[in-house]
Amino acid sequence: MFIESTNGKEKYYQINNAVHNFLYLLQHVEVPLPTPSKDEVLIKLEAASLNPFDWKVQKGMLWPLLPCKFPYIPGTDIAGEVIEVGKSVRKFKPGDKVVALVSPFSGGGLAEFAVAKESITASRPSEASASESAGLPVAGLTAHQAITKTIGIKLDGSGERKNVLITAASGGVGHYAIQLAKLGNTHVTATCGARNIELVKSLGADEVIDYKTPDGAALKSPSGKKYDAVIHCAVGFPWSTFEPNLTLNGKVVDITPSSASMLTFALKKLTFSKKQLVPLFLLPKREDLQYLIDLVKEGKLKTVLDSKYPLTKAEDAWAKSIDGHATGKIIIEF
Template sequence: MKAVVIEKYGKNVPFVMSEQPTPSIGEHDVLVEIHAASLNPIDFKIKEGKVKFLLSYKFPLILGNDFSGVVVKVGERVKSFKPGDEVYGRPRKSRIGTLAEFIAVHEDDIWLKPQNLTFEEAASIPLVGLTTHQAFADILHLQRGQKILIHAGSGGVGTFAIQLAKMMGAFVAATASDKGYELVKSLGADLIINYKKDNFEDMLTGYDAVFDTLGGAALEKSFRILKPGGQIVSVSGLPNARFGKEAKLGWMKTAMLSIVSRKLTALEKKHQAKYHFLFMKASGAQLKDIKEFIEAGHIKPVIDKVYPLKDVKQAFHYLKSGSAKGKVVIKIK
């Protein structure tokens, strides 16, 4: 099968289109012919070796973290799927590789594709959808009437997050640029802050939650807008000791995380807040929930550009430029 691989970690390491063996499947696996995949910031973080502390891969490594396609073969103990089923999913972190013609994936990590979406639209959903679902439902327990700030509202995660937060009844503030304003407004944001002109930390106060996709200074300033007991979930900040314990990384790695995240821990104490680092988990059960949200019309995919597999280098370059409004998708079949 054709696949996009890297031979080692590095910022300037080339993407290689190569022939790889079609993966074999275990008794609980399904083999999916991939029709489309989407790109996410985690892809170039993996490529550049920025998550080696948390994830270890062998080379050549097929990149890609979410997909849609058609089941072509099932393992002998698979009960939920059959050949011909149209599915979408995010493989577990140890089994990534969606920039390819086929993938073997555990049946627990996929679900039937939303019927009202194309393969390209469906491929744009799993990673951002699961990330947001886990942030809002599992960690924040977001409630109707609560106030949440969503950073980078016109980005891949942001466009999904605004819609889910509104569906859950929250008051949503979002940061965006002039170019992203109309998109963010159309998704239902109640308050839009132009991050190029205004400082969100001077405009907002008494918020229950922040969903951070930026890290760095934006994350640190976000503590200022929270009310006592408020919470921040970040997918781009530093993992802390709490994450190390929950992820069972062992005492040494957990101690290291405690040291590197000590500034965030100090901000937690100062603002009487709680900081969570989110490293999303694959979940077919949650994809089932998201499918229902989409088919009911509560959430729609937002796609900026679709590239053929042969143009994956340009697609990655576009995503990393920060210009994308919504998702960047790779059409494979």
């Protein structure tokens, strides 16, 4: 597979529908360059990052919502250089360095070239590398939305002090959540594997629990604190584990809501419980993405890079993401 674009075509990875409706094969092929619509920019990619969402699409876990049609190019998080703009685009011009979120409904991020809406594309300063920036769109915006919108933490440090628990804190969303939460007036307890304890502490966590220990399994704070909020980035914890660890008005923000968590959400609402489970569905905004990029420029936020792969080794990156033990973000470079 060649990385260079030739004769107006590009190499990219796509998901094809196999004989069985629920078997989606990941292949790399050559296709024409995409054309931006009036409100889109065409970006030559320098880096992209993977999210669990991507392989969940491949495995048919989001069917029938996604894929919308075949072939489907996975990937949403991209960073690169604008090479063409639609006629209605005003904020960007060819040559601009940007980071963007590709619509999951159209797909296209795991390619040499991709189109993105101007409304979810942000300027990338020289201080923010393509690889570091590419980790931000889904994971960074999810952490930002959970902390600022759902929990209500003010990142200028004002506001009432809160005790926050972040599960799977060394992962993609978790490692951003620690850093953002510490910009606010918070005490952060975090869970992770033993090998990542020092890393999580270095990101700002006040207390770190090995999730394999009894206290980790019970989500108990070493200092005995109750949590005003939990940013739940892990899977497999029932509501009964969270409830005794919450303050009277404690809130659990589930970033990967399941049918069980949706049922708990509904039951808590119906019974007017003060303790709530809130499923989070990302509502990306360009101003929030620009805010995160600006934090990177100022040295207040960083992307922990688990590993980097060339596009020719995208299958290896894909397998690493499915394995579920990445520390920070998995990056594909072009």
